[in-house]
Amino acid sequence: MLQFAQFGAGRIGAIHAANLAASGRAALRHVVDVHAPSAAALAAKHGATVSDTATALADPAVGAVIIASSTDTHADLVIAAAEAGKAIFCEKPIDLSLPRVDACLAAVAKAGVPMLVGFNRRFDPNFFELHRRIQAGAVGSVEQVVITSRDPGPPPVSYIKVSGGLFRDMTIHDFDMARWMLGEEPTEVFATGSVLVDKAIGEAGDIDSAMIILKTASGRMAHINNSRRAAYGYDQRVEVHGSAGRLIAGNRVGTTVEQADGKTVSTDLPLHFFLERYADAYRIELAAFLDAVEKGTPMPVGAEDGRQALVLADAAYRSLTEGRPVTIG
Amino acid sequence: MLQFAQFGAGRIGAIHAANLAASGRAALRHVVDVHAPSAAALAAKHGATVSDTATALADPAVGAVIIASSTDTHADLVIAAAEAGKAIFCEKPIDLSLPRVDACLAAVAKAGVPMLVGFNRRFDPNFFELHRRIQAGAVGSVEQVVITSRDPGPPPVSYIKVSGGLFRDMTIHDFDMARWMLGEEPTEVFATGSVLVDKAIGEAGDIDSAMIILKTASGRMAHINNSRRAAYGYDQRVEVHGSAGRLIAGNRVGTTVEQADGKTVSTDLPLHFFLERYADAYRIELAAFLDAVEKGTPMPVGAEDGRQALVLADAAYRSLTEGRPVTIG
Amino acid sequence: MLQFAQFGAGRIGAIHAANLAASGRAALRHVVDVHAPSAAALAAKHGATVSDTATALADPAVGAVIIASSTDTHADLVIAAAEAGKAIFCEKPIDLSLPRVDACLAAVAKAGVPMLVGFNRRFDPNFFELHRRIQAGAVGSVEQVVITSRDPGPPPVSYIKVSGGLFRDMTIHDFDMARWMLGEEPTEVFATGSVLVDKAIGEAGDIDSAMIILKTASGRMAHINNSRRAAYGYDQRVEVHGSAGRLIAGNRVGTTVEQADGKTVSTDLPLHFFLERYADAYRIELAAFLDAVEKGTPMPVGAEDGRQALVLADAAYRSLTEGRPVTIG
Amino acid sequence: MLQFAQFGAGRIGAIHAANLAASGRAALRHVVDVHAPSAAALAAKHGATVSDTATALADPAVGAVIIASSTDTHADLVIAAAEAGKAIFCEKPIDLSLPRVDACLAAVAKAGVPMLVGFNRRFDPNFFELHRRIQAGAVGSVEQVVITSRDPGPPPVSYIKVSGGLFRDMTIHDFDMARWMLGEEPTEVFATGSVLVDKAIGEAGDIDSAMIILKTASGRMAHINNSRRAAYGYDQRVEVHGSAGRLIAGNRVGTTVEQADGKTVSTDLPLHFFLERYADAYRIELAAFLDAVEKGTPMPVGAEDGRQALVLADAAYRSLTEGRPVTIG
Known part of the structure; x- marks a missing residue:
């Protein structure tokens, strides 16, 4: 049974630890925070030991790490875990600086360890099924993608300041989703x-509302709209237009109850x-x-995906700052 | 932590045992099958011991039992568990014979043990929320209830023969739902x-398709339609009409993906x-x-509910046989 | 161009006269009220003459009549129009008395004139398409039909008194719909x-809420639920379960606008x-x-359909009064 | 009763003439094509006379004109009609050249005649209701607008060549819709x-797929996505995000029939x-x-709206050509 060291015992760390326990296929051995x-x-809850980073990574019984600590610690942990030969599950983003991300990728490549970057939405059953149908040819050749991604409410400004900004903190999920759905690398970004x-x-120094257009070399296009606030809840939808049709993945709701009264017919909020x-996705x-x-198979979302997002x-920040579309690659 | 003895290690027993383990609030001590x-x-999976009935019920560490064995064993187990002073979680139906159900109720009452009858649908978040809104007055006074309850496919005839028939095996859930939604006891049944x-x-000797009308003393009405087969999946819906509006709880679907192509706009089957x-419900x-x-509070679905269904x-069988509405109580 | 005499210049008469004018295929010649x-x-609006019954029916230029006067006048007008050799469009019901309906049918048969009975819902594009798909085999063999038919509010009691009662005034549409969707004559009615x-x-002396079950010789079943009041509007739905699937025709709404705010996601009322x-249907x-x-082809809803409903x-009134299912035919 | 001269007796001209006849408030006097x-x-159908432009405009009985001829004739007709003092209903676009549009506006202003530009979508009951709710404050302050506008199939290339291109022919409707929904003038266009x-x-020399972002001075944003082909039909949706919620106006479907079978739950295509x-809208x-x-009240969509679109x-063409956002005004 695979033994884990987990870095980060906060909200998202608790989720991963619980899923690990419930999987019945792995065990949490060290918790570092x-x-x-x-x-x-968290250690007590899952029968693990509180450790420091060095101890946890030095433990030969540990086969894999979960990095769910604050963003600024990710890169060092990735490099250290790679050098220790551990399989790496790293929350997004790998880092806010591209050179540091490249250093991570180099370390991972050198060590030959597998690494998954936590773009959890790829594992959401709705988006996963939508993507599966694209692959199955259900709508022919993909032409346009529309991603709606709106948070229920803004985080505290203290968080905004260390977040890397809207595009690196929130839109980064949508960039990954756009790449995945487009099936081609965007070569131009306008934000x-x-x-x-x-x-x-x-x-x-940040924005809270954004619209973006991505374009690929073959002319496919994706649109993303973001807001830090949606009065009606967490709005997460993907729409894909292909030569033979359209696929939409909508929001999840709490219940199927529909109420009709003298005023409206109403259903649950997202x-x-x-x-x-994203409980299922995690x-x-x-x-x-x-x-x-x-199985030793490739990670479904790898380090390179983390880098590309x-x-x-x-590029989106450059576009925003310079007021022009920015070419990539 | 409450210790359980569980009778029945089949499909439904496995569900209850897994939910018990995941609850973190109780432990499985004995498994009898x-x-x-x-x-x-099942015992191995949850760190329990394989026992026989007598041993399990004699164990003073056991505070509660789950009865998920075959229907014909329920009544004896209920009575024995009651006499042993255990709290009882009994899968529906308590028994197929009303006198035996009455014997169970007497034993439970005499022992003063709490008993829940497994009408799982009351705990489905959709039906629960619908009922909560009725209670909250969202649609005024309830007037009519329409229950659609259709299985994806018929069980083997061998099962039909010991099932007590459609009304006692399948519709019994709908009778309970009707009682719950009507908020009054039906006094007349036409089936x-x-x-x-x-x-x-x-x-x-059984039927596979049915339509039923229930009526209460104040004139409220409920309709149930059943079929042992629905080509499109498990169809479980409740619709409640009140003086001030309508509530509908629909089916759950796998994903929110909608596909539009040259022929239709299609969504997932139920x-x-x-x-x-009913994973959530269980x-x-x-x-x-x-x-x-x-907490020592009353059971949300008690032995009397099991009896009344x-x-x-x-009464539905009598109505079907005699070709007339049958009066109750 | 076919010339019409129309009996009845009220609300429903105005609809038929307007549709006649807009058709460009027929002209209104006489209005009698x-x-x-x-x-x-009404005559002025459509360039017609105000006449009395005798004059209108004696006019050899008149090829067809529309009977949209009060129910108690229908039968006499049907018989007179038949004897005058006119094609007959008669609002439902033909009459509230079966012997008088039979007299009408006899007169129509003797005269050999075509007669349509105004079960407008058969021409509603939604129900029509649902029925077309049944015929096309989309859901295999029909097994159960569920009809929801609820008025937004009750008519004045003065109307109730002359209406023939809920079953003859309102449910009669649903009886026709049930016959049409079942594809077989009901042989048993429980109401x-x-x-x-x-x-x-x-x-x-009437009821305002009803539930009915119809059954055919081969065992197909239909359920109808009625109310004289639906707080949310006019609720008119049909659901058909067949061996290979399910068809539902829902309500029409004013607009497709969906509003999500801090409380709910809401859409238009029916x-x-x-x-x-039923504007399209008329x-x-x-x-x-x-x-x-x-074209001299058979009427899509004939006098016999009016009689059978x-x-x-x-039978429903007899069932209600006698508290038992009533056999027909 | 207002008398009309109509220019253009093609597909769209026939619609306007029929609506004019059905209105009962106006009459068609001259048809020019x-x-x-x-x-x-067309003249025969509506009891009008076939005329030439000069005759029609010289007729003092004519109070208004409908300009539904080919786009290249619109400007001359607008100017001539204005000089003749007629009220003007002009199909979109006024012209493909901004200087010529300005000449039209000058002529109309000089003559003081009222002019409506045929942005029919503003009159679609769904979009109209969505806009009404924005005005009523249902979703607070507008922040983002998403417009989906996709034709079922491309027109012949011969038409493309004289159409002014995708943005002037097809997107022009969406530009108008965006202006209307944003409630502010866009000051920047990226296409x-x-x-x-x-x-x-x-x-x-044209494109068939496009994505556009508009931005206003206060920072509101609109996205438009276009395609000349949608396998599933005519896809026309508007989504508005405001500080207090979201409004969506979806497609119209033929019927409400929903079919569930062994494969999917399917509904009608748009x-x-x-x-x-847009039958209702016209x-x-x-x-x-x-x-x-x-009534002498302002036109709901005036000449200035035609110009601004x-x-x-x-600007969109300039943006497309130059690969940068273009500033307006």
Whole structure:
């Protein structure tokens, strides 16, 4: 049974640890977190030991790591884990700096360890099925992709400041989704944005609302729209237009109850919280990581995917700043 | 932590055992099943012991039992468990014979043990929310209920023969749902039925398609339609009409993917398998049992509910046989 | 161009006259109504003459009549029109008394004139398409039909008193729909009902809420639920279960606008008013009458259909009164 | 009763003439078309006279004109009609050249005649209701608009060549819709496009697939996606995100029939043909024109709106050609 060291015992770390326990295929051996009570609680819950990084990575019984700590620690942990020969499950983003991401990729390549980057949405059953149908030819050749990605509410400005900004923190998921659905690398990015939700976000140097167009060499196009606030919940939809039809993956709702009264016919709002919306995705993502490690097959979302999404995010910022489309690669 | 003895290690028993383990609030101590390998496998999976009935019930560490064995064993187990002072979680139906059900109720009442009857659908989040809204007055006074309940495919005729027939095996869930949604006891039952799906079911003395009308003393009405086969999957819907509006709880689907091509706009079929359709319901049902045992509060679906659904099923058979509405109580 | 005499210049008469004018295939020549101002207004609008019954029917230029006067006048007008050799478009019901309906059918048969009975819902594009698919085998052999038919609000009690009651006034449409969808004649009717909406309806000797089950010789079943009030609008749905699947025809809504806010996702209510809900149906119904007259083909809904729906309504009243299922034929 | 001269007796001219006749509020007096048989047929159908332009405009009985001839004739006719003092209903676009449009606007202003430009979609009940709710504050302050506008199939290349190209021919409707929904003038346009549907369109110097982002001075954004082909029909949707929620107006379908079988749950495709999809819109548009002429109120879509949409289309072409966002105004 694969033994894990996990870095980060916060909200997302707790999810991964719980999925690991429930998988019945792996065990949590070490928990590392700068916040000692969190580490202790998570370790206790899953029968693991609180460790420091060096100890955890030096343990020969550990075959894999989950990196779910704060973003600024990811790169060092990836490199150290690679050098220790561990399989790596790393939350997105690998890092906010492309050179550091490249250093990670180099370390991973040199060590020959498998690495999955946590683009959890690829494992959402809805988006996964949509993509499966594209692959199966259900709508012919892909021509245009429209991604709606709107958070229920903005994070605190303190988080915004260290997040790398909207494109690297939030849109990065959508860049990955666009690449996956387009089936081709975008070669041009045009991004525009505004501060419409919260002036404090603008004062922190970021935007809270954005629209983006990506284009590939063969002329396929993708549109992304983002907002840090959606009054009605977490809005996560993908629409793909192909030569033979259209595929849409919509939001998940709490219940199927429909109420008709003297005013309207109403149904449930989309699930509000990302941990709830993507609960299945996180579970399946970890299972996919375990599958790939166990069978030695390629990771479904690899380090290169993590890098490429950041390339698009960086290009989007350049486009936003310079007011022109930016060419990639 | 509450310790359980579980009777029955089959398909539904495996579900309850897994939910018990995942609850983190209770432990499985004994597994009893006439089929030794099933008992051994389930016991091994959850760190329990394979026992016989007497041993399991004699264990003072056991506080509660799950009865998920074949229907003909339920009544004896209920009575024995009651006499042993255990809290009882009993799969529906309690028994196919009303006198035996009454014997169970007497034993339970005498022992003063809590008992939940496994009408899992009450715990389905969709039906639960619909019912909650009725209680909250969302549609005023309830007037009519329409229940659609259609299985994806018929069970083997061997099962039909011991099932107690359509009304006691399948419709019994709908009778319970009707009672719950109506908010009043039905006092009249009219049932009619046909063999439209499989002649062998008719040859076994049962029907495979039915329509029923229930009526309460105040004039509220409920309709149930059943079939042992639905080509498109497991069709489980409830519609409630009140003085101020309408509530509908529809089917659950696998994904939200919608495909439009040259022919149609299509979406996913309803979830096909009852264990998948009601996975949440089974989990919540067990949690509700644990809550009630821990807090000493009344069971959300008690022994009397189990009895009353059987009274309606018996009346439906009398109505079907005699070709007239049958009065109850 | 076919010339019409129309009896009845009220709400429904105005609809038929307007559709006739818009068809470009027929002309209104005589308008007859006991209420002179209504007759004058409708005649003026369509360039017709206000006449009395004798004059209108004696006019050799008149090839067809529309009977849209009060129900108690239908039978005499049908017989007179038949004897005058005119093609007959008669609003439902032909009459509230079966012997008088039979007298009408005899007169029509003797005269050999074509007659359409105004079961407008057969021409609703939604129900028509549903029926077309049944015929095309889309769901295999029909097994069960569920008809939801609920008015937005009750008519005045004065109308209730002359209406023939819920089953002959309102459910008669559903009886026709059930016959059409079942593809077989019902041989058994069980009806139950209550006064839940308006006590005055009960005091007038009628019910305002009903549930019905019909059964055919081969065992097919249909359920109808009725209410004189639906807070959310005019609820008119048909659901057909066959051996190979299910067809549902839902309500029409005003717009496709969906609104999501902090509380719900809401869409439009069903169209509220029957003239709006069935505007297309009335137009297509008249065109179908004109087609059949012009081509000499059979009427899509004939006098016999009008009779058979009344037979079911009468049986439903007997069932309601006697508290037992009633056999037909 | 307002008397009309109509220029153009083709497909769209026939629609307007029929709506005019059905309105009961206006009459067609002159029909002018270079194709004599079309003019004769339409004139005959509506009791009008075939005329030439000079005669029609010189007729003092004529109060208004409908300009539904080929695009290259619009500007001359607008100017001549304005000089003749007639109210003007002009199909979109006014002209493909901005200077000529300005000449039209000058002539109309000088003559003081009312002019409606045929952006029919503003009168579609779905989009109209969506806009009404924006105005009513249903979703707070508008932040982002997403417009999906995809034709069922490309027109012949011969038409493409004289159409002014995708942005002036097809997207021009979406530019108008975006302006209307945004509630502010776009000040920046970024457009990109590809030839993905038909190489012959590319050889004719145009594109067949496009994505566009518009931005206003206050930072509101709109996205438009276009294709000359949608395998599943005419796809016309508008989505508006505001500070307090989201509004979506979807496609119209033929019937509400839903079919569930062993494979999928399927519903009707969107209405395929624009004349069917927008039948209500054309009728309401003409009524709005008549209302404004009769009451002397402002036109709901005026000449300036026609100009502004062309400004956006021109800017989109500049953006496409120059590969950069283009600033307006």
